[in-house]
Amino acid sequence: MRTRSSRYLPVAALTVAAVTGTLASAPAAVAHAPEPTPTSPVLRNMTETGGVQILKKDTGGDLLAGASFSLLDSTGKEVANGKTDAEGTLVFKGLEAGVYRLKETSSGTQIHDVVPDQDVIVTPGNGTPLTVIDPFKPAEVTVKKTDKATGQPLAGAVINITPATGGDPVTLTTGKDGIAKAKLPVSSRNGTKYTATETKAPEGYQLDAKPKDFTAKPGAPETVTVADTKKEEPTPTPTIPPTKPPTTPPVTPTQKPTPDTKPSASTPASATPTPDETASSTTAPTPEGSLAHTGADATPWLLGGAGLLLAAGGGALLVTRRRRTDDADHDGSAES
Known part of the structure; x- marks a missing residue:
């Protein structure tokens, strides 16, 4: 006959066993020990x-x-x-x-x-x-734009910063202090190479087309300086007014033409003047229809002409006197 486990015996049986002493050694804790269940905290942990x-x-x-x-x-x-x-x-x-x-x-x-x-x-x-x-910390780049001769900061310069390996550029424009800043990504411990190129110069300055290469290191500052030269002012070309031809002043009524000093064709050079002729009578007559000439520009010519006439008159008078003397002598010898 099979004996049932004490776990499943009724209370009356357990009492009997305790009296007879046959089950005195059965631990009571075993009969009442709880079994683990799926909701136990131990299993949950x-x-x-x-x-x-x-x-x-x-x-x-x-x-x-x-x-x-x-x-x-x-x-x-x-x-x-x-x-x-x-x-x-x-x-x-x-x-x-x-x-x-x-x-x-x-x-x-x-x-x-x-x-x-x-x-x-x-x-x-x-x-x-x-x-x-x-990621690596970005580099902090500062671009400075200055006058090459004076070092004065220049505003309005446009700078493109492009990775050496290619990619989209970062465009910066310098402010009144000539400075522009940006953070550039870095891909290695040794840094990343970039190129700064000026695409627009400040007003009145020449464009610096030479690129500036630099290396941006992680978490480190980097400064790039770009200097421009001022444009030369063009030399103004002097304006020469057109040359006007000289204007001939009109002849006023008080002016007389210069007298002709050549002897007239109607008066032969060998004409013999009368003894009563004087220097004033030999002066060339004033042409008709002309006004009296009060200027002194013809005086040398008049004096020269008068001198010639006087010399000619003197010669003619001397010849006349000799002829008269010869005629007188001839008449006296005839009477004798």
């Missing part, structure tokens, strides 16, 4: 918790140690925090399944930037793997 496994790198693939993270629950309460180790890893364990907010509070270096906050879903198990890649 074993099957419904999880974690987050973080691997930290940069854009170049290098592992980053010392990055700080904070994990927040759905109410914004911090439930865990820590830093990545030398292998760039950080593990959060014992988390209930659900959605959490992962916040990077520090990159751990001077050249890397932190990533934006992100949601992390935790499921039961060993942990959710998550790779976080920190």
